[in-house]
Amino acid sequence: MSTSLKKKTITLKFGGSTLASATHFLQVAEYLKTRCQSATVIAVVSATKGTTDALYACTQLAKHNREQASQALSDILAAHNKLVTELLPASFASNYRQEIAHYLEQTKTRLQNIHQGENIDWHIAFVLSLGEKLSASLLSALLQSQQRTASWVPSELLIRTDSEPFNTNLDQSATEKAFAALNEDYFQSAIRIITGFCGADKDGRTTLLGRNASDYSAAIVTAFAADELELLGDTAGILSADPDYVPGAETVAELSVEDACLLSQCGAGVLHPRTLEPLLKTGKSLRLGTLQHEQGTSIRAQLAHRQASLLAAWSPPQHAELSKKPPLPLNLKKWQARFPESSLVSVFLADHHALRYWQNLLTDIAAQAGVSVLQRKLLSKQRVIVFAIPSIELQRFTRLLHSRLYPLQQETAVAIIGASGRIGRQTLQLLLTEGQRLFAESGTQLRVIALCNSKQTLWCKRHENDCQGLLNRLAEQPLQQRPASLLAQELLSQGYDKLVVVDASASSEIAGLYEQFLAAGVAVVTPNKLANSDALQRFTELQSLARKHRVPYCYETTVAAALPVLKPLLDLRRAGDTPHHVEAVLSGTIGFVLDSVQQGTPFSAAVQQAVEKGYAEPDPLQDLSGEDVARKMLILLRTCGIRIERSEIELTPLHDTNLHGPINQQVDERWRQLVLEVQAANQRLCYAAQYRDGNVSVGLKRIDAQSPFYRLRGTENAVIYQSTFYQDIPLTVTGPGAGINVTSAGLFADIVVAAEALSRRAPLSAIAA
Ligand SMILES: NC(=O)C1=CN([C@@H]2O[C@H](COP(=O)(O)OP(=O)(O)OC[C@H]3O[C@@H](n4cnc5c(N)ncnc54)[C@H](O)[C@@H]3O)[C@@H](O)[C@H]2O)C=CC1
């Protein structure tokens, strides 16, 4: 074929995920318009996401039940019609429908033929090719409606194949002739569109190149009609592992043609195994990426070294007639016969030496994780180790190996539970904005890998730094009714050497996971008071677990937010100090409410403001009942070495709905009267905790001007500590003890402390080795 244009010709292949909705079609149209400013563009399109599977299901129904098949086809067409209505003005929609009518009629006939049992495979092949035709004609009509010259052609006119309906082979010379014979007019359009996935035999019958073979179609088109190829999908190029298995998998910038071939032969779904054949013959280049992601992966003919380790996972195909097994560089049939329920994980090592060392190390890691390696094979020349394992372990094993091949050398992974809450989101913001500076100043590198709330989890990609964007994506994740234990399992199965889990929830379920995290060597950082204020035995066990597994357990913010209270008290205790008398104001919410009512604000309004300002607990009754203060006092005293249970604290609530009723005007009036009384006596109100002679009490107090608490305002907390070392003049810590900014700052500081401690610890992989 010849084109009259001098510009470079580029084939852009759009996978099903890039055509999943009307918005996606509009994005593809914009992308094409931009690209055709600097190149002549040929677009090869797949069927919209899920359509080929739906058509396949239709053909299977047709074998036994014509009505159901016809209903299933109507459903597919209804989904397409919805796209057409959303995308095309009426006149273009009507042209489009006329253009496609012939294919729809044919499809219906073919379904009938399938039902009658004649030449079934040929009819199935035709029906399956419908998805690409619908996409191509819709995209072409959309571009035309946007005043672009665009035209589409079914690939049956261009790609000629053997007479096999499925997994057919290319007829090179017939295809060459077909491209040469194609009407010149077609190539006058600014944007030319060709359907992917299929071709035709010498009799014009539709044939299929294989499951997900639109990449291969695009490579054939490139070999005959273009200078280079770009495959555009929903993953940012070739990743270090299948992102469905390893959410944190990384994009590999460059890959040799040999490795790309081997990778697809080993079952990595990212490239159809035959895609590279036509390009290899013609020496044309290939890039994989997304519409948004600039970097992607370039496949290069010459590359001195493998730049990064890679993993390919392979499990037996679902639709055998559509998916030819990859011709792996080993006798797959034998393996499968011996281990029928097995899957394969191939490890491409970047390390140029020590193949046997790696083979043994990875095998040991499998053994320690309880994954039984059924068989393994070392392909020395290719520096690839193939493991056969039970299929059920495929995802876990892939993640485990990935974490060993990509140990975060400097980085510490951070997962935030409760990320959409007030403290969680501000902490995320700090991690994203202050992370760079922290790294520059101290070398501590933090990487947020996961965000969770009570129903959703988002696995973050590297370099995602837009806090609101991440939170939006978290909110778009599917809702899961998952028990907390499953969340813990998911986080642990990532296999990070250095992982900090931040619990920014107020959930007892999440607090119940700390033992599991600590025992697995994962640091816990928390402002959630529930674990440490549980039974004393649990508090002690958590401390010993952390010590035993050499893992940080940081909870400074559970008492007085970012104020330095627990760490200094712990240091004193380690030096042998014993507290005699501790007095403390520990509730920012109550401090704020009392200060406000003493300035004339009604009690109910003051409580409302404390909630709005982010001082109160998710359930503010936890503050008003005094329970939150009791918990903080327990944690404080236990940190000083006092062995005390919650039942030993004498608590008088500030407001308990069971005792005092709902917060209404009567309550406001009672508080107004009390304030008048107290002010008449030149006193103030404060809610304080006290420890003296082994007794602990929490409650409302009237204090006069001599009290160290008399001058406290707003959310100010205070701890006054007298001990063996601080006898005459007490140790006093005071300052705001609640609020989103101060708490998140304290939490950030604890995350850094935990990350630094993890960095000093020997890597888990070394321990495992
Ligand atoms: N507000 C403050 O000044 C201070 C708060 N804290 C503590 O910080 C924690 C968070 O407080 P806020 O951000 O105000 O709460 P919030 O209610 O705004 O956020 C809680 C988050 O936890 C998530 N969550 C709840 N149950 C969950 C579960 N089972 N699994 C996963 N996620 C779950 C929620 O979806 C939400 O994203 C609380 O424990 C609080 O005591 C500690 C010191 C000061």
Ligand SMILES: N[C@@H](CC=O)C(=O)O
């Ligand atoms: N709700 C608490 C803040 C968290 O500990 C308070 O008001 O002090």
